[in-house]
Amino acid sequence: MPEARTPEQRKADTLEKLNASELDAWVSTASTSGPHLVPLSVAWHAECLIIATEPSAVTTRNLAATGRARLGLGETRDVVVIDAEVVESTPANDAANAVIASYLAQCHWDPRDAGAPFVVHVLRPVRILAWREVNEIAERTLMRDGHWVV
Amino acid sequence: MPEARTPEQRKADTLEKLNASELDAWVSTASTSGPHLVPLSVAWHAECLIIATEPSAVTTRNLAATGRARLGLGETRDVVVIDAEVVESTPANDAANAVIASYLAQCHWDPRDAGAPFVVHVLRPVRILAWREVNEIAERTLMRDGHWVV
Numbered sequence: 001m002p003e004a005r006t007p008e009q010r011k012a013d014t015l016e017k018l019n020a021s022e023l024d025a026w027v028s029t030a031s032t033s034g035p036h037l038v039p040l041s042v043a044w045h046a047e048c049l050i051i052a053t054e055p056s057a058v059t060t061r062n063l064a065a066t067g068r069a070r071l072g073l074g075e076t077r078d079v080v081v082i083d084a085e086v087v088e089s090t091p092a093n094d095a096a097n098a099v100i101a102s103y104l105a106q107c108h109w110d111p112r113d114a115g116a117p118f119v120v121h122v123l124r125p126v127r128i129l130a131w132r133e134v135n136e137i138a139e140r141t142l143m144r145d146g147h148w149v150v
Numbered sequence: 151m152p153e154a155r156t157p158e159q160r161k162a163d164t165l166e167k168l169n170a171s172e173l174d175a176w177v178s179t180a181s182t183s184g185p186h187l188v189p190l191s192v193a194w195h196a197e198c199l200i201i202a203t204e205p206s207a208v209t210t211r212n213l214a215a216t217g218r219a220r221l222g223l224g225e226t227r228d229v230v231v232i233d234a235e236v237v238e239s240t241p242a243n244d245a246a247n248a249v250i251a252s253y254l255a256q257c258h259w260d261p262r263d264a265g266a267p268f269v270v271h272v273l274r275p276v277r278i279l280a281w282r283e284v285n286e287i288a289e290r291t292l293m294r295d296g297h298w299v300v
Contacts, residue, residue, distance in 0.1 A: 024225075024226035024227065026178075026222045028185040028187040030180030030181070034220070035178040035179050035185055035186075035218065036178070036185075037176065037221070037231065039222065039227070039229055040226075066185075068184040070178075070184070075174075076174035076175070076189035076190075079189055081187065081188070
């Protein structure tokens with residue numbers, strides 16, 4: 001097992017993941033009928049996560065109902081887990097140009113021009129955890145209550 | 151984009167993933183306070199998914215409260231998504247020997263001997279979806295209502 005990284009190194013690695021081209025995440029949301037989980041393209045813009053979903057998608061409905069998501073990035077043995085709150089959900093055509101530009105740059109497609117309507121969600125991280133193996137479970141919290149603790 | 155696989159090929163690929171050594175999955179569960187998501191080791195035993203969690207873990211509490219999980223396997227562009235129901239959750243020391251043997255063989259650790267108590271959960275898949283890129287969204291359902299449709 002490799003040596004545990006320092007919190008500072010984990011933050012740097014986490015930001016590198018968040019800024020990666022072709023960033024994908026497992027996005028979980030919940031409703032009274034249970035958990036939902038889908039892989040989605042994600043952009044990192046102004047310290048928020050940007051995702052796009054179809055209006056009828058379970059993820060869209062759950063975000064509207066609960067305002068919350070939990071995202072998993074990376075491989076299962078080099079993970080970043082993010083609890084996030086919905087800041088806004090808007091039809092793609094009404095999304096801010098800067099949000100769309102970030103999404104297009106990082107995800108390589110334009111949700112305004114997808115042949116079907118899409119909803120763009122801006123999610124603000126409130127808690128970020130990062131760990132690889134069991135020796136990194138300690139000190140895994142990088143953000144708490146919306147503030148970086150590292 | 152590679153050509154879409156046949157449903158039969160997707161089932162074969164899915165079973166290969168489920169039988170892999172060192173199988174990990176993103177496991178989502180839900181409670182009234184929102185979605186939870188963690189990466190966990192998984193074993194495939196008698197057409198059920200076996201996971202082990204600590205008694206105080208959020209996953210343990212959510213499974214007890216709702217009896218449901220949704221698991222994501224694989225990379226985000228070659229995925230298997232499984233909705234599953236809890237068949238039973240037992241302290242590791244009370245789990246069936248065959249269940250423990252499968253877990254040990256596939257996950258390489260023994261939840262009866264982990265230095266802390268663990269709960270072993272047997273989850274029965276009720277719905278299995280498998281897809282790679284957008285051209286595999288059609289025909290992604292391999293199991294419905296607990297029965298393979300392929």
